[in-house]
Amino acid sequence: MGDGSGSRWSRAEWVQQYDLLGKIGEGTYGLVFLARTKTPSPSKSIAIKKFKQSKDGDGVSPTAIREIMLLREITHENVVKLVNVHINHADMSLYLAFDYAEHDLYEIIRHHRDKLNHSINQYTVKSLLWQLLNGLSYLHSNWMIHRDLKPSNILVMGEGEEHGVVKIADFGLARIYQAPLKPLSDNGVVVTIWYRAPELLLGAKHYTSAVDMWAVGCIFAELLTLKPLFQGAEVKATSNPFQLDQLDKIFKVLGHPTLEKWPSLASLPHWQQDVQHIQGHKYDNTGLYNVVHLSTKSPAYDLLSKMLEYDPRKRITAAQALEHEYFKIEPLPGRNALVPCQLGEKIVNYPTRPVDNTTDLEGTTNLAASQAVTAVSGSMPGAHGSNRSVPRPMNVVGMQRLPPQPMGAYNLTSQAAMGDGMNPGNISKQRGVPQGHPQQV
């Protein structure tokens, strides 16, 4: 942000610490901006997440509160770092500053599927998965469940000291599950539908960190095939409706769960109430190896199937998964997931996040300001290489995030769907899902 526009922020002193480059994402929670710190040098890229004021008149959104409370408490190489919390007392707006990550699994997968037309190399898949599990194991050992793992929330650092390092992000739905005062189900629907564990789909009142492991399984498969594993159509309704299609998609691949393999199944509300629906289609067991094109004898398949175990008690934990044979055979996972250590492997140059420099911190679009910003960002030393020199209009969104699910306890009213609202047509087309990117209403 040049001097010209600087004065606009002067009422909030903290803004002066940053050069604002533009908007890189948007969701129901608010907007995400890319900025660079002015000091210390060399300056760092920062993602500033601005939270909208909650409209229901109940103060700071629980999403923001969760991010602040949890992220302040934890430090791990594979978890996004909350650098600062800024409060504008004047208009009661809240800004969280994170270390910026250039990539995320959603964009990486999309790049391979739509641009490169070839799968992600084995080293990268394994390294991404290992680091994701490493971060998750840390969270789980601290009694935190993430509850919204999906490719767009798994960030990967761009060029720099931490190049290719995975960062678990978006703790808006995360919580501590030790000794809860109320059943976890009181928080309403959690996890984006395609990554939602069967116990959640069947209406479990209490659940554990195993829900995150199911999501990791889905992400693992997606990294292998470049396609979401279980693309169910979401039933939209105000309160947690029964998601038959999603379950059906799962059963089609994994077969029906049985009481034998999953004894507590009988106590799950939807299993009891909807037995006929659920058992309506009979599927022959398992097409999983077919879907992911893995030999049933391969360690990768073994690990995946343990992540997609129906019974949450038997599902592999993050700590166990890290010890799995898959990670002990070549190629071994590495710290820079994007650049293979072995020679001969081609390095993929992933696109950087598009920056919309026409939107200011207030979220208002300002075309006049855009030129000034462009000039500044262009002349910024080391401002993210050549890719960014011509900022594209905002047709793709970084830091995607589903709107926070309607949480009974918090009375979140249904909100405009983020993907559709700000990202005209793009995502649903690319995802090949007629009903669009799955989201909660």
Place this chain on the structure above:
Amino acid sequence: MEVDVDGSLSYPEPQMTAKDSGEKHSRTKPLSIEEEQCIRVFYENKLQEVCNNFRFPHKIQATALIYFKRFYLQWSVMEHQPKHIMLTCIYAACKIEENHVSAEELGKGISQDHQMILNNEMISLEFDLIVYAPYRSVEGFIIDMEEFCNSGDDQLQMLKSVSCNISSLPPQIYVTIGGYWATLQDTARLEVDKMMLTDAPLLFPPGQLALAALGNSNALHNVIDFDSYLGSIFQGQNSLHTMAELAESLHAIDSCESWFSSVLRVDHCGMQVKKYKIPSEKELKHINRKLKSCWGHSSHDEYFLQPYIELHAGPKDLPKTKNLLGKKREKKSKHKSKRSSNEAQNMASLA
């Protein structure tokens, strides 16, 4: 209010003194440290009262209390009205503990404008929000003590053979009837309630607080031989550990001493509970009058009374609004290192 060149304060005097005829001085006097503490204790009691009236779980009450304390580590009651902050702390605690109560509902329950709760909420975000209260540790220790007593005979034999000073234990003090445990736990909980009103929860990890509370409770009910139980904790650690973990165990034994002394220190804080008398109405009235003149007419302005801190703490400790977070971090990290370096706490969480 204005700050003179020499750092002293001057006030746009007239109305205040005219209105407040009881005040002799034309200048507003800041509260003394004792008066501030008095006011805080009063509202901490109030906070517990409100939480009880709403039948909130202990965990929420404890969280809210800690927020209140953390808040006034940084600010003065002359800057932020404790009544408002108290309610905001309760509101924030409910949110954090995933037991949401709407501001409106909370305001209604105590006939206060809920907007004020919301106005202050943001400030609560400036300090760490996760609170580990001793209540759960109390439960954990009770379970552990029961186990200790059930396997009492063996333990005792073992202890006798390794340590001579424990062999002088009176033989049958192990009462294992459930009712005794419930009484022990209930009294310990009340002890924790009392401790929560002191500075102890800012200084000691929850596990130690819980043990101290159980110690006090046990002194009353005599359910268990407390000293040999404490001994057994370290005994157990030893036997569980492998050679590779020997170093760690040694450290645990090492920290045993400081741990005992810290329990003693907690006891001192416990003593303070008795010292913290709820201020008399007259005292309160007086303090409140002073407070009102401190808040002046611009009491909505959250930061205008900054210089008061200076009067109290000296310029060195003056918190600057803009580096507030940095300061908080410092304080916090001190806590953290205390917590993490302490083996006793780890044991408490294991138990």
